[in-house]
Amino acid sequence: MASSNGGFHSLASCLVLFLLLWTFAEGGKLLVIPIDGSHWLSMRPVVEQLRHRGHEIVVLAPEINLRIGLSGYYTMKTYSVSYTKEFVEAEFKKMGYRSFTPQPFSAKLSNLANISSLFLDSCKRLLGNKELIESLGESKFDAVFMDPFFPCGQIVAEHLSLPSVYLLRGLPCSLDFHATLCPHPPSYIPRFFTRYTDRMRFLQRVHNLLASLSSSLLCSFLYAPYNSVIKEFLQREATLLELLSHASIWLMKYDFVFEYPRPLMPNMVLIGGISCTQKKALSQVLWRYTGKVPPNMPKNIKLVKWLPQNDLLAHPKARAFITHGGSHGIYEGICNAVPMVLMPLFGDQMDNAKRIESRGAGLTLNILEMTTQDISTALKAVINDKKYKENIKRLSDLHLDRPIHPMDLAVHWVEFVMRHKGAPHLRPAAHDLNWIQYHSLDVIAFLMAVVLLFLFISLKCCLFCCRR
Amino acid sequence: MASSNGGFHSLASCLVLFLLLWTFAEGGKLLVIPIDGSHWLSMRPVVEQLRHRGHEIVVLAPEINLRIGLSGYYTMKTYSVSYTKEFVEAEFKKMGYRSFTPQPFSAKLSNLANISSLFLDSCKRLLGNKELIESLGESKFDAVFMDPFFPCGQIVAEHLSLPSVYLLRGLPCSLDFHATLCPHPPSYIPRFFTRYTDRMRFLQRVHNLLASLSSSLLCSFLYAPYNSVIKEFLQREATLLELLSHASIWLMKYDFVFEYPRPLMPNMVLIGGISCTQKKALSQVLWRYTGKVPPNMPKNIKLVKWLPQNDLLAHPKARAFITHGGSHGIYEGICNAVPMVLMPLFGDQMDNAKRIESRGAGLTLNILEMTTQDISTALKAVINDKKYKENIKRLSDLHLDRPIHPMDLAVHWVEFVMRHKGAPHLRPAAHDLNWIQYHSLDVIAFLMAVVLLFLFISLKCCLFCCRR
Structure with missing residues (x-):
């Protein structure tokens, strides 16, 4: 009886939340970048x-893109860019190729600079599109919901005087932690x-500190061109970091099991x-493969062009998950409790793989050096070693x-910012302090x-007394 | 139609949470300190x-106490202490009296030392009660839920090898932030x-840094006796701070509107x-007062011995809230949106009052110096100034x-720790690093x-070349 009382309290507060969400779901206007x-x-x-909750949504994207298509869920507004779809696809392939061939630091740097200049060019095209910018201004949005990996979004938000909500896993050179003034020793x-993991030996800590300093330098170099874009477009002096610090809410794709x-x-x-x-449940063994079917393919493998990876992982007979270690796949592996064999390719995937391996939930293979024997051994290990x-x-x-599903949390905070015009x-x-003040150096x-002055005066007095 | 879809998603996930909570509510055993x-x-x-959710609860308390009484909700286990109820009541009165009379620093220190020795004595009595400690061990609790202001609770948790959940507003000398290694510049x-507020002038920052250092020193002095208690009872070397750092979850009575x-x-x-x-709703004007009724009391004031403060504040005609600035009262004022006239007495109340005043939601009066005119002016201001x-x-x-009620959040995390035996x-x-390592000083x-060595060798080489 006591238990049912408690249950009803939870149900009651649940229904209150539902009614609250229902009431607020009257519909605002949201710009998505x-x-x-x-x-x-x-x-x-x-x-x-x-x-679904009744908001009117406008998605702003370059006219050339791979995945953001037309949809019944939103109105799309596009702007022209200087590159072609073929160029973007070729760049992606190049990135993949580069991951499989050892590269000198200068090549990595030029790769980064390329991607960065692509974003910058796209940004200039967007801000230069006066008609589009004006129409956005007339739309009277309540907030901007954006992926800050395209840093131009915040410039648009500033121009429209709109609060912003970010969705991200992380930004280059810990820019997310610099912008929020979040300590990250x-x-x-x-x-x-x-x-590295969070437990580093002395030399690893030395390297980590140097990596931290050098990436900060690198980023201030990469993002420097934005400062002139900001000055020209917003007619005021501000750094990109300063603009990013204005975000109301940062929805971080973070969970501490990972x-x-x-x-x-x-x-x-x-x-x-x-x-x-x-x-949904699945009942067959499948393999997504879009290339030529090999002649010696075993009979228990079924090839398909696309499959719902998450549903497949949810199948009780899914014993192991071979993945490149993207954060999406890893979370699907975690939520379905399938141990992983990780073959990281590029970006954050090496670090992701390390995180899973350090928790004893998978094994990492080096895709440049591995043999069929390595794959077999790793697979047998994660399947047979309990x-x-x-x-x-x-x-x-x-x-x-x-206590609450991440989707409900994300929706709540986007709507919170829409309702309250931000979250000041x-x-x-700390945002009002400079670096010296923040660290109390002054x-x-x-x-x-004061201490030195006191010591000096005391010494002088002593000397004076002694002489007397 | 689109909106109803979204609504049903929320309701569905709500019901899933409800069923989940229901399933888990099978009942564990919880020790409360x-x-x-x-x-x-x-x-x-x-x-x-x-x-209500079906857990069996044992509350551990000293036999002399003011508010923790018998209840149908829990079994109570008490231990004898060396002081009487009269002594505790007298100490509370003394604390009140001291608040109204200017005190030198030494008196404040002795007051703190008194309270601290009271806790220490109570702790020694508890740990020395072998029969009680044994019976706690036999009870096979899932976790300990405690107020860490009585730091002995964690020693009991360690002895019983149980994970712990804390409920607190804060601990003396930022002990909570030291124990969690939470940065607090x-x-x-x-x-x-x-x-002070969070926006300090230079000299205020100087004072704040000095206050931070001196309170750390003071606390290491006040809590030093626990180290020997820990050594004696747990048979190992550990500081109280180290023990506090083992808490699984810190439920903080924190909200950033305050x-x-x-x-x-x-x-x-x-x-x-x-x-x-x-x-519930109220319809009359009331005044809680337990002393002698003054002869000139106005007719529109009704005296009662106790009243439900929160219900009173919820009344639409509640125009202002005169409060001593305890955090409970302040949250009631906030949730019912009643502007406040604050008359802080002791403890954290001066700081609480400052927080509300700095947000323009109330006015603070100095209870030692205020006149009836001051009260009248302050009341008129918060009532008439929109x-x-x-x-x-x-x-x-x-x-x-x-997105979720704080009560549901608190219950979830206590049960989380009970289910998973902690939250490692x-x-x-950072807990595995010493102070030098944490700050990367090494x-x-x-x-x-390395830099100096490099410069030295370069210099030597140059000199050598020049000589040649």
Whole structure:
């Protein structure tokens, strides 16, 4: 009886939340500025959910893109860019090729510079499209929901004087943590591309600190051109970092069964695993493959052009998951508790693989050096050694045991920003301090000066007395 | 139609959560170690809710206490202490008296030392009660839910090898932030008792840094005796701070409409406003008063011995709230959007009052110096100047617009720790580093040595070449 009382309390507060959501779902206007490619895959379901809740949605994208298509969920507004679809596809292939061939640092740098100049060019085209910008201004949006990987989105938000909500896994050179003034000590927070865990030996910590400093330098170099774009378009002096710091809410695709525990700021909302849902059951063994069918293919493998990876992972007979280690796939592996064999290709995938391996929930193979024997050994290990299944099961249980679904959290905070025109109560006063003030260096210098002055006067007095 | 789709998604996920909570509510065993006084007021409803959900609850308390009584919700286990109820009541009165009379620092220190020795004595009595400790061990609890203001609770948890969940507003000398390794820069996070806001002038920042250092020193002095208690009882060397760092979840009575935005750690869960609920309607003007009725009392004031403060504040005719500035009352004022006239007495109340005043939602009076004219002026201001009502309404709207009720959040995380025997995935690796490593001082020293060595060798080479 006591138990049913408690149950009804939960149900009652649940229904209140439902009615509250229902009441607020009267419909506002939202501008969405996404990023093409896999990034759009986690943003799209949130956009669709917001549309379901009655909001009018306009998606702003370059006319050349791979995945952001027309849809009944939103109106699309496009702007012309200087590159072709073939060029983008070729760049993606190049990126893949580069991952499989050892590259000198200069080549990596030029690759980064290429991607960066692509974004910059796209940004200039967007801001230069006066007709489009004017029509956006006339649309009277309530907020902008964007992927900050395309940093131009915030310039548009500033121009339209609109609050913004970000959806992201992370930004280059910890730009997300710099912009939010979120502490991230290099002593236990491994930087991306280092492939370290949160437990580093001395020399690893040395490297991590150097990686932190050099990536900061690199980024200030890469993002420098935006400062002149900002000045020209917004008619004021501001850095891109300063603009990014104006975001109201950062929806982070983070969960600590996967990421290493670290400090957070009040305007960061964790929604890791948002796109992982358990849906339909499958009954056959399948293999997604779009190339030529090999002649010696075993009979128990069925080739298809596309398959619902998450439903496949949810099948009770899914014993292991061979994945390149993208964060989407990893969260699907975690939520379905399938141990992984990871073959990272590029970007954050090496670090992702390391995180899963460090938790004993998978094994990583080097795709440049591995043999068929290696794959076989790794697969047999994650299937037959019980510890991999136990570890992924434990991570999965922790991940799924949450008070509210990440999708509801994401929708709540986008609507919160729409309703209240931002979330200024979550912005720390640290943004009003410069670097010296933030670290109290001026205060420390002052106190040291006082102490030295006191010592000096005491010494003088002593000497004076002694002479007397 | 689109909107109803979205609504049903929310309702569906709501029902899933409800069923999940229902399934898990099979009932575990929870040991509760509370603190007497107003602290118990916010812990009791959570304990009652956990009982409603089918858990068996044992409350451990000293036999002498003011508020923790017998109840149908829990079994009570008590231990004898060396003081009497009269002594505790007298100490409370003394604390009140001291608040109204200017005190030198030494008196404040002795007051603190008194309270601290009271807790220490109580702790020794508890740990020395072998029969009680043995019976706790036999009870096979799933977790300990405690108020860490009585730091002995964690020693009991360690002895029983049980994970712990804390409920708190804050601990003396930022002990909560030291124990969780949560960054708290003194440049924008005002220390308690300084009465500063998060925007400090230079000299205020100097004072805040000094306050931070001195309170750390003071606390290491106050808590030093626990180290020997720990050694004796747990038979190992450990500091109290180390023990506190083992807490799985910190339920913080925090909300950023009231507190200043600051970094947080993954195992901190914000449940500010947990005890504020909107209940019944009232229709009369009332005044709680237990003393002698004054002869000249106006006819529109009705005296009663006790009244439901929250229901009273919820009345639409409640125009202003005169409060001493305890955090419970302030949250009730916020959730009912009633502007406040604050007359802080002791403890954190001066800082609380400052927070509300800095948000333009109330006025603070100095109870030692105020005149009837001051009260009248302040009351008229918060009632007639629209900005106070507007500000408290804005704070109230922000505070109440949340994706899940703080009570459900608190219950979820207590049960999470009971189900999973802790939450080790939320513990940062920083706990394995010492102070020098955490701040990368060894790495910086190493890099400086390398640079100096390089400069030295270069210089030597140059000199050698020049000589040739």
